[in-house]
Amino acid sequence: SYELTQPPSVSVSPGQTARITCSGDALPKQYAYWYQQKPGQAPVLVIYKDSERPSGIPERFSGSSSGTTVTLTISGVQAEDEADYYCQSADSSGTYKVFGGGTKLTVL
């Protein structure tokens, strides 16, 4: 079955830039989405269509795509950004959706 691969953890100091990657063979064909999840809460969509940001999501969140890897970038990280981040996409046929394993962002 199709898989998306994320690093388990990323750590940054406040004000620095955090980059979280997500790799998958079908990413050149399928859009990627990013979700933020804080403890005890439901996920929140922070990036859609690889690089678009829903209204209400701070501008410091951005997304990019290059080949089989997509990247979530958080510029000027704040303490409130500490959370788990999940990428999501679909297999090459678009039939089955899949989530990456998640990345825990720690703000030092």
Next chain:
Amino acid sequence: QVQLVQSGAEVKKPGASVKVSCKASGYTFTSYDINWVRQATGQGLEWMGWMNPNSGNTGYAQKFQGRVTMTRNTSISTAYMELSSLRSEDTAVYYCARVNIYFSDGMDVWGQGTTVTVSS
């Protein structure tokens, strides 16, 4: 406001079935697909499948085919997810989520989650 409100926590024995509801409000229920996603304690998100509330069409992740059924009642704007032959590994929080074409099929609204515990 737009929201999805799910039914309360469930405790089931192995081999039983569970049916979780997801009531939509603040938007036209039949205009957006509903997806179901689960999360075991301390684990990641796992996609289970989708349902189109207008047509009733569904699609399930291969892992759950034969064990999951997604239905809806349009008169009360409610989606349902039933999982059968429960085992301990099905213990998780189950979420419903709205899929929005304006976000290129991103899941923009989520329910609060329903905890399902499978234990003898």
